[in-house]
Amino acid sequence: MSKNPAVLRSKKITVEFSGFKAINELDFQVNRNTVHFVIGPNGAGKTTLLDVICGNARASKGSITFNEKYELAKMSENEIVHRGISRKFQAPSVFAHLTVFENLEIAMKQKKTLRSILRAKMTKEEEQKLTDMLDLIGLTSEKDKSAGSLAHGQKQWLEIAMVLMQEPDLVLLDEPIAGMSKQERIKTGELITKIAKERAVLIVEHDMDFVKDYADVVTVMHEGQLLFEGSMEDVQKDPKVREVYLGRKVDADAEVTGT
Amino acid sequence: MSELMLTLFNGASLGSILLLIALGLAITFGLMNVINMAHGELIMIGAYVTYVMQNLFISYLPSQYFDFYFILAIPVALLVAAGFGMIMEFSLIRFLYKRPLDSLLATWGVGLMLQQLARSIFGAPNVGVKSPSFLNGGLEVGTLLLPYSRLFILGLSITCLIGIYYYFYRTASGRRVRAVMQNRQMAECLGVSTRKVDLLTFAIGSGFAGVAGCAITLLGAIGPALGTSYIIDAFMVVVVGGVGALFGAVAGAFGIGFFNTAFEYLTNASIGKVLIFLLIIAFLQWRPSGLVTSRSRSLD
Amino acid sequence: MQNRIYQSVFSRKIVFSLILLILLLAPLFLSDFRLNLLGKFLAFAILAIGLDLLWGYTGVLSLGHGIFFGLGAYAMAMYLKLEATGGKLPDFMAWSGIQELPLIWIPFQYPILAIILGILIPACLALFLGYLTFRNRINGVYFTILSQALVLVIVTLFIGQQNLTGGTSGLTNFSTFFGFQINSATTQTVIYFVTVVALVLVFLGCKKLVKGRLGRVLVGVRDGENRMRFLGYNPSTYKTFVYTISGAIAGLAGMLFVLQVGIISPTMIGIVPSIEMVLWVALGGRGTLIGPVIGAVFINAAKTGFSESYPDYWTYFLGALFVIVVVFLPKGIMGLVEKLKERWNKVDVKESSSVEIEKNYS
Numbered sequence: 001m002s003k004n005p006a007v008l009r010s011k012k013i014t015v016e017f018s019g020f021k022a023i024n025e026l027d028f029q030v031n032r033n034t035v036h037f038v039i040g041p042n043g044a045g046k047t048t049l050l051d052v053i054c055g056n057a058r059a060s061k062g063s064i065t066f067n068e069k070y071e072l073a074k075m076s077e078n079e080i081v082h083r084g085i086s087r088k089f090q091a092p093s094v095f096a097h098l099t100v101f102e103n104l105e106i107a108m109k110q111k112k113t114l115r116s117i118l119r120a121k122m123t124k125e126e127e128q129k130l131t132d133m134l135d136l137i138g139l140t141s142e143k144d145k146s147a148g149s150l151a152h153g154q155k156q157w158l159e160i161a162m163v164l165m166q167e168p169d170l171v172l173l174d175e176p177i178a179g180m181s182k183q184e185r186i187k188t189g190e191l192i193t194k195i196a197k198e199r200a201v202l203i204v205e206h207d208m209d210f211v212k213d214y215a216d217v218v219t220v221m222h223e224g225q226l227l228f229e230g231s232m233e234d235v236q237k238d239p240k241v242r243e244v245y246l247g248r249k250v251d252a253d254a255e256v257t258g259t
Numbered sequence: 260m261s262e263l264m265l266t267l268f269n270g271a272s273l274g275s276i277l278l279l280i281a282l283g284l285a286i287t288f289g290l291m292n293v294i295n296m297a298h299g300e301l302i303m304i305g306a307y308v309t310y311v312m313q314n315l316f317i318s319y320l321p322s323q324y325f326d327f328y329f330i331l332a333i334p335v336a337l338l339v340a341a342g343f344g345m346i347m348e349f350s351l352i353r354f355l356y357k358r359p360l361d362s363l364l365a366t367w368g369v370g371l372m373l374q375q376l377a378r379s380i381f382g383a384p385n386v387g388v389k390s391p392s393f394l395n396g397g398l399e400v401g402t403l404l405l406p407y408s409r410l411f412i413l414g415l416s417i418t419c420l421i422g423i424y425y426y427f428y429r430t431a432s433g434r435r436v437r438a439v440m441q442n443r444q445m446a447e448c449l450g451v452s453t454r455k456v457d458l459l460t461f462a463i464g465s466g467f468a469g470v471a472g473c474a475i476t477l478l479g480a481i482g483p484a485l486g487t488s489y490i491i492d493a494f495m496v497v498v499v500g501g502v503g504a505l506f507g508a509v510a511g512a513f514g515i516g517f518f519n520t521a522f523e524y525l526t527n528a529s530i531g532k533v534l535i536f537l538l539i540i541a542f543l544q545w546r547p548s549g550l551v552t553s554r555s556r557s558l559d
Numbered sequence: 560m561q562n563r564i565y566q567s568v569f570s571r572k573i574v575f576s577l578i579l580l581i582l583l584l585a586p587l588f589l590s591d592f593r594l595n596l597l598g599k600f601l602a603f604a605i606l607a608i609g610l611d612l613l614w615g616y617t618g619v620l621s622l623g624h625g626i627f628f629g630l631g632a633y634a635m636a637m638y639l640k641l642e643a644t645g646g647k648l649p650d651f652m653a654w655s656g657i658q659e660l661p662l663i664w665i666p667f668q669y670p671i672l673a674i675i676l677g678i679l680i681p682a683c684l685a686l687f688l689g690y691l692t693f694r695n696r697i698n699g700v701y702f703t704i705l706s707q708a709l710v711l712v713i714v715t716l717f718i719g720q721q722n723l724t725g726g727t728s729g730l731t732n733f734s735t736f737f738g739f740q741i742n743s744a745t746t747q748t749v750i751y752f753v754t755v756v757a758l759v760l761v762f763l764g765c766k767k768l769v770k771g772r773l774g775r776v777l778v779g780v781r782d783g784e785n786r787m788r789f790l791g792y793n794p795s796t797y798k799t800f801v802y803t804i805s806g807a808i809a810g811l812a813g814m815l816f817v818l819q820v821g822i823i824s825p826t827m828i829g830i831v832p833s834i835e836m837v838l839w840v841a842l843g844g845r846g847t848l849i850g851p852v853i854g855a856v857f858i859n860a861a862k863t864g865f866s867e868s869y870p871d872y873w874t875y876f877l878g879a880l881f882v883i884v885v886v887f888l889p890k891g892i893m894g895l896v897e898k899l900k901e902r903w904n905k906v907d908v909k910e911s912s913s914v915e916i917e918k919n920y921s
Contacts, residue, residue: 054789055788056789076788076793077788077789078788078789078791078792078793081788081789081790081791082791086789087789089786089789093783093786095778095779095782095783095786096782097778097782098775098778098779102775105772105775106772106775106776106779106787106790106792107790112790112791112792112793113793113796114796114797114800117772117773117776118768118771118773120771120772120773121771121772122772162790166790166791292700294700294703294704351882351886354886355885355886358885359700360620360699360700360703361885361889362885363620363700363703364834364837364838364841364881364884364885365881365882365885365886367834367881368877368878368879368880368881368882368885369878369881369882370878371874371875371877371878371881372874372875372878372879374874375871375874375875375878378871379871487830491704491707491708491711491830494704494707494708495704495708498701498704498705502698527719528715528719529715529716529718529719529720530716530719532711532712532715532716533712533715533716536708536709536712539705539708540688540691540692540705543691543692543695543697543701543705544691544695547695547696547697547698548697548698548701
């Protein structure tokens with residue numbers, strides 16, 4: 001539905017947890033320069049989808065190709081990161097005992113083998129990149145504070161920044177605005193729009209207002225399968241989606257809301 | 260052929276001792292994620308309780324009742340060790356639930372003090388505990404003589420296993436314990452007093468150490484450092500078996516018991532230890548979190 | 560603010576130089592006996608630095624460092640033993656009827672080779688064990704238990720293979736080191752200085768490691784191993800690396816220990832000493848490098864003074880120390896110092912200006 005080329009393509013992937021199929025033969029595609037939301041009721045397999053892309057869960061069947069040449073299903077987590085996929089987890093997991101600056105420093109795109117880390121020295125270029133990123137997320141004045149002392153919203157941004165520092169082609173965000181204030185949400189939304197100019201962003205989100213404001217494409221998942229895909233307006237009109245979300249009572253005025 | 264049988268029996272016997280010790284650990288380490296390094300000292304306490312019971316019977320009761328001391332020692336050892344466990348949980352361990360490595364160090368300190376306490380009370384040299392007469396001798400199977408004491412330990416460990424299984428899976432109190440260990444907050448919301456459950460669970464785990472100590476007196480003289488020699492093997496049982504699973508502990512205990520006996524038979528005691536260690540490392544390449552595992556989706 | 564940071568770095572340098580100066584001047588005011596003791600403590604301190612690199616910075620707790628220490632110590636002791644017997648078989652081998660020098664003893668005839676092996680063997684063992692355990696994402700607690708099992712295994716092996724290792728009595732009765740009388744005051748003083756130099760080099764080396772980007776990566780591995788994977792790191796490589804380095808440092812410490820103490824036996828490298836080593840680090844303050852040095856010297860000095868006169872009370876004290884440090888002093892002596900400094904700074908700031916307070920908050 002978009003002319004942008006695909007970044008990620010999954011073919012019939014299945015993820016099982018002791019017999020239970022969290023994702024069942026899912027065909028799925030993410031395109032370049034797109035803000036792509038995944039919604040669906042609890043247990044639909046949204047987070048598992050992110051897990052299987054970034055290597056946190058393993059597919060028992062099927063394939064996931066990245067940038068048309070890398071098969072992700074067999075790669076380790078760190079290899080996947082080096083191919084250009086970065087993920088932000090739901091709960092902020094910044095390194096509390098490092099400063100904001102140091103958090104970005106270790107996240108930065110660089111060779112992350114022992115040998116190169118041992119030799120690494122901060123270059124002017126790297127320092128500039130880090131400073132620019134601090135500007136982007138508005139944490140310049142907190143640069144030398146320990147990340148543990150940041151406010152919740154700031155931690156979320158720091159973590160998004162850590163994801164961006166890896167200069168990925170595909171960004172995976174798991175409920176990025178959970179627990180944020182109204183203003184913080186707007187700021188985060190703008191940040192997402194900005195970063196999607198150069199890369200694909202795949203977001204799992206429950207907040208439908210947020211999805212409506214920033215989505216290019218929305219995928220609705222249900223019971224580990226793709227239920228519907230399209231723009232937010234199409235999603236809201238689709239009877240299948242309404243049924244899944246609201247049960248059998250189809251009310252024309254009801255808003256599609258997640259839980 | 261009879262040698263093979265003997266090795267098998269010795270393996271089962273060692274396995275049952277390990278199981279008896281590991282059962283307590285499976286509760287405190289497996290269920291509660293507390294590495295109680297003083298578990299060995301709780302075993303030692305159980306052994307000394309048996310020793311004291313023996314002396315009491317000798318001093319105060321006519322000799323025809325002597326054999327009963329051992330029967331009585333088992334529940335007393337369980338209660339005394341459980342009491343020590345309760346004191347430990349209440350005064351120390353409850354502050355360290357989220358810090359497993361720290362609880363390891365602190366309980367090691369407690370263990371040191373308990374050892375020294377035993378040394379102060381009973382003296383440093385080993386003391387002997389006389390087995391009750393009904394455990395002398397053995398069962399003749401073909402050319403083999405299977406000592407009753409070993410058979411008794413085997414039976415005791417199986418009884419304890421069944422008891423623990425019954426408690427955790429068939430009683431309301433046991434279900435509460437499992438609920439708390441699986442989802443603390445949820446259990447709290449449902450009105451389970453998690454503090455009480457923690458205290459009780461730790462006491463039960465400790466109590467079984469006492470029973471193990473009681474059984475160990477059948478195998479030889481006992482001393483203040485008795486626990487140290489068993490505790491590492493018992494921890495290995497839990498590592499191999501997988502955390503939080505009784506079946507894993509059983510498989511781990513008998514597995515290590517059999518291989519240990521076989522290796523020692525084929526080589527010697529010290530090389531046997533090296534081989535079993537290498538085997539465990541190799542096993543963990545295949546099953547890094549032990550035989551029985553549960554998967555969770557959380558990060559770290 | 561800038562000034563304050565500068566000040567604290569400056570004062571730390573002064574403290575460091577002061578300690579170094581005291582250590583270098585120690586031979587002037589300590590008796591030979593006490594100097595020898597101090598040298599032994601410093602050998603322990605070297606090990607403590609390596610252990611801190613592993614535990615304090617990388618979050619891997621090893622209860623088996625006595626073994627790496629022991630392998631270094633035995634390597635040195637084997638050389639010393641061979642030099643003492645002057646080409647003949649060591650007495651315990653002769654007693655158990657061995658005719659020829661066993662194969663594994665042959666390299667230890669050469670002092671340089673023995674020294675290299677004293678570092679290389681523990682490093683390789685750590686590399687082997689670390690690779691196999693960290694690679695598989697074995698739970699940190701499992702590793703700790705395995706590391707303790709390693710101690711049990713190696714100690715049993717050393718006791719069991721009496722004709723190769725001297726069994727429970729270990730290796731002792733040395734005479735010369737590179738041809739010098741090992742027990743002479745001069746040789747011992749020289750060895751003391753070598754120990755001080757080794758301590759300083761190990762300290763500065765580790766400091767350099769943790770000050771660099773590696774230090775941040777290690778803290779990352781310690782606080783969020785899985786998170787690091789999703790930043791593109793392979794934590795097991797880093798853990799294995801640090802474990803290996805730490806093992807090598809322990810081996811070095813063991814060699815310096817034997818040279819000053821003149822004996823090594825299985826009880827000195829067993830389960831109890833191994834876990835005591837962890838206490839040195841915990842008491843001094845993990846993740847500080849200097850703290851463990853203080854902890855090692857302090858505990859061992861206390862042990863020497865205390866345990867000779869009241870051995871029973873010493874065990875109680877040691878046990879209580881484990882509990883106290885974990886419950887009340889999780890950051891050790893260095894944490895305590897830090898706290899005092901903070902309090903002092905706050906008073907200082909109040910007096911000077913109110914604007915600084917907010918900045919100082921961090």
